[in-house]
Amino acid sequence: MSAVVDFPVKPQARPYLDAYDRLPSGEPEWLGAHRRRALARFAEKGFPDRRSEAWRYIDLRALEEQPMLPVGRIGDAVDAAVRKRFVEAAFSEAAYRLVLVDGRYAAELSRVDGLPSGVWLGGTATTIAERPDLVRAAFEAPHINAERPFTALNAAFFGDGFVLDMAPGVALDRPIEIVHLASMGTGASLHTRSFVTAGPGSRALILETFAGAGRYWRNDVVELQLAAGAEFRRVVLVEESADAFHIGELLAVLGPAARLASLVLLLAGRTVRHEATIRSDGAQTQCDLQGAFVLSGRQEANIVSTVDHAAPGGETREVFKGVAAERAHGAFQGRITVRPGAQKVDAHQLSQNLVLSPRAAIDTKPELEIYADDVKCSHGAAVGDLDEAALFYLRTRGIAHEEARRMLIAAFVREVIDRVGSAPLREHLLARLARRLAMLEK
Amino acid sequence: MLEIRNLRARLADGREILRGIDLSVNAGEVHAIMGPNGSGKSTLAAVLAGREGYEVSAGTVTYLDRDLLAMPADERAREGLFLAFQYPVELPGVNNMYFLRAAINAQRRHRGEPELDAGQFLRAVRAKLKLLDIGEDLLQRAVNVGFSGGEKKRNEIFQMAMLEPRLAILDETDSGLDIDALRVVARGVNEQRAPDRAIVMITHYQRLLGYVEPDHVHVLQDGQIVESGDKDLAVELERRGYGAVGDAA
Numbered sequence: 001m002s003a004v005v006d007f008p009v010k011p012q013a014r015p016y017l018d019a020y021d022r023l024p025s026g027e028p029e030w031l032g033a034h035r036r037r038a039l040a041r042f043a044e045k046g047f048p049d050r051r052s053e054a055w056r057y058i059d060l061r062a063l064e065e066q067p068m069l070p071v072g073r074i075g076d077a078v079d080a081a082v083r084k085r086f087v088e089a090a091f092s093e094a095a096y097r098l099v100l101v102d103g104r105y106a107a108e109l110s111r112v113d114g115l116p117s118g119v120w121l122g123g124t125a126t127t128i129a130e131r132p133d134l135v136r137a138a139f140e141a142p143h144i145n146a147e148r149p150f151t152a153l154n155a156a157f158f159g160d161g162f163v164l165d166m167a168p169g170v171a172l173d174r175p176i177e178i179v180h181l182a183s184m185g186t187g188a189s190l191h192t193r194s195f196v197t198a199g200p201g202s203r204a205l206i207l208e209t210f211a212g213a214g215r216y217w218r219n220d221v222v223e224l225q226l227a228a229g230a231e232f233r234r235v236v237l238v239e240e241s242a243d244a245f246h247i248g249e250l251l252a253v254l255g256p257a258a259r260l261a262s263l264v265l266l267l268a269g270r271t272v273r274h275e276a277t278i279r280s281d282g283a284q285t286q287c288d289l290q291g292a293f294v295l296s297g298r299q300e301a302n303i304v305s306t307v308d309h310a311a312p313g314g315e316t317r318e319v320f321k322g323v324a325a326e327r328a329h330g331a332f333q334g335r336i337t338v339r340p341g342a343q344k345v346d347a348h349q350l351s352q353n354l355v356l357s358p359r360a361a362i363d364t365k366p367e368l369e370i371y372a373d374d375v376k377c378s379h380g381a382a383v384g385d386l387d388e389a390a391l392f393y394l395r396t397r398g399i400a401h402e403e404a405r406r407m408l409i410a411a412f413v414r415e416v417i418d419r420v421g422s423a424p425l426r427e428h429l430l431a432r433l434a435r436r437l438a439m440l441e442k
Numbered sequence: 443m444l445e446i447r448n449l450r451a452r453l454a455d456g457r458e459i460l461r462g463i464d465l466s467v468n469a470g471e472v473h474a475i476m477g478p479n480g481s482g483k484s485t486l487a488a489v490l491a492g493r494e495g496y497e498v499s500a501g502t503v504t505y506l507d508r509d510l511l512a513m514p515a516d517e518r519a520r521e522g523l524f525l526a527f528q529y530p531v532e533l534p535g536v537n538n539m540y541f542l543r544a545a546i547n548a549q550r551r552h553r554g555e556p557e558l559d560a561g562q563f564l565r566a567v568r569a570k571l572k573l574l575d576i577g578e579d580l581l582q583r584a585v586n587v588g589f590s591g592g593e594k595k596r597n598e599i600f601q602m603a604m605l606e607p608r609l610a611i612l613d614e615t616d617s618g619l620d621i622d623a624l625r626v627v628a629r630g631v632n633e634q635r636a637p638d639r640a641i642v643m644i645t646h647y648q649r650l651l652g653y654v655e656p657d658h659v660h661v662l663q664d665g666q667i668v669e670s671g672d673k674d675l676a677v678e679l680e681r682r683g684y685g686a687v688g689d690a691a
Binding site (some may be wrong): 387388389390392393394395396397398399400401403404407408410411412414415418 | 491492493494514515516518519520524525527530531532533534535536541542544545548549552584601605
């Protein structure tokens with residue numbers, strides 16, 4: 001340990017502090033200063049405490065007991081195994097694609113040429129070097145959640161990510177795909193940080209796929225700024241390795257009449273958590289949040305969402321589906337806040353869950369915090385097993401019991417996929433779901 | 443084809459609903475089983491189709507020389523038994539076409555036949571849709587979700603037409619149908635009468651039998667068949683009511 005620190009350090013944070021000292025530098029000074037501040041925050045806070053409400057449903061002990069330290073750049077070569085995994089994971093109909101291998105931009109697998117003018121799509125490291133103006137503001141005025149331990153750790157250690165910047169009025173109707181591949185499996189942590197800035201009236205659709213092999217910890221943060229009237233649709237597909245930890249975070253700020261549609265599908269990974277924190281700053285925003293997890297074995301997943309309506313007239317629709325088999329454990333926590341003066345907000349939240357075996361469990365915790373008097377807000381939550389009458393009906397048509405179960409589980413989950421507007425993307429997601437369900441044991 | 447001998451069945455709470463049923467159905471025949479509410483008609487259909495929740499306490503059911511009661515529900519269907527539901531179940535999120543193709547292919551696999559691809563399947567579907575006066579849009583919707591009562595019943599008979607069962611049990615298929623829908627459904631059933639197929643219609647009223655003429659009519663009361671006859675028995679029942687049958691028995 002070489003660094004002289006003048007702040008308190010939690011014991012679990014110590015190895016990460018030491019790892020920071022070993023990383024090579026060469027970045028701009030403003031970024032270095034930002035990283036050091038973030039590292040200090042992480043050191044003070046340590047890992048999230050299970051006693052804190054936002055983390056109570058997920059077990060991080062395995063992460064705490066054995067540090068999973070970040071590693072520097074390994075090399076540029078894309079080997080055959082990575083290429084194979086890339087082909088398995090990729091969405092063939094993507095118009096543009098940016099691939100990150102072990103948290104670093106892989107030019108060889110990416111296809112970012114031919115973008116319309118007014119659009120920047122590049123790796124975060126490249127962007128910092130070539131267009132620092134696109135990201136510097138986000139670092140220097142972190143808009144939300146800079147205090148969260150893993151967000152801070154991410155700020156200290158991220159090596160790359162992607163940056164999408166759209167000029168006013170630009171429309172990208174064909175999907176952009178971001179593929180995150182993990183190949184080392186050596187128990188390292190991969191910190192990626194990405195930035196999306198959608199100018200007024202711009203429009204885009206993005207698919208972020210996460211896949212990998214072996215043991216690793218992915219810590220991904222995406223910051224999203226939607227200007228007035230911008231429309232951004234985001235699909236996250238988590239298909240991490242069976243030994244992987246995945247912590248994903250979306251931080252979004254919505255300007256007036258901005259529209260955000262988000263779909264999160266958590267299909268594989270040992271412990272997976274996705275948290276979306278959305279601040280609706282402008283009036284008349286539309287926020288459409290959907291998600292699902294499909295769990296078996298001893299998998300754990302947690303979908304957390306917070307929508308903060310700070311301005312009047314916003315609309316939020318949330319539908320989340322949970323499926324847990326064997327000894328899996330899932331949880332959904334969704335909070336919708338309506339601040340004083342945010343009148344005419346219309347917000348609905350639904351959490352529906354299937355628990356397929358006696359040892360599986362799903363927790364669901366909806367929260368509405370309403371401080372305005374002229375609003376329409378509701379929530380509903382249900383946890384149950386498959387409908388016996390529906391199962392019998394399928395079986396009387398000759399469909400075997402297991403196939404009938406899979407059909408009903410797919411039908412249950414696909415409601416959130418059916419709302420994806422792009423038909424090829426919808427088919428891609430349904431195929432990934434079918435593949436996952438084929439592996440689901442009772 | 444179907445031999446039921448002294449079949450007794452009860453609910454989980456111990457209430458005996460079927461109290462010794464005897465019935466023989468041969469290939470090519472159409473049977474009507476009539477009876478008042480609560481006589482056990484739907485329970486008989488459910489037990490034959492393999493619904494859980496009933497305990498068979500005595501008797502045997504032989505179907506195509508096999509012990510029907512030993513087969514799980516899906517195997518019975520793959521062996522050619524079809525049940526048209528009195529209340530067809532809604533399956534949100536399950537596309538009607540996808541569902542039907544899965545069912546047909548499950549049965550074809552069972553018989554060692556190649557599965558139908560999308561094109562072959564679609565051609566087969568179009569031929570049968572006309573018969574039941576069903577629009578193609580119905581097939582793109584989730585199974586029975588948002589269907590009218592008549593659409594649900596027609597969809598049941600359409601499934602029967604697609605699956606081409608050896609033995610079809612129609613449970614109150616006529617209930618809730620207006621006269622036009624009843625005609626369409628009856629036409630669909632009549633089209634499917636065949637020398638190698640048997641049809642058992644369970645009904646409360648005689649009116650379906652005016653359109654689908656049965657070879658045999660049975661009266662079920664208090665879990666037993668109390669009277670059997672030809673199609674004229676149905677007409678007579680309509681006139682004198684079930685009460686008189688009970689008195690006669």
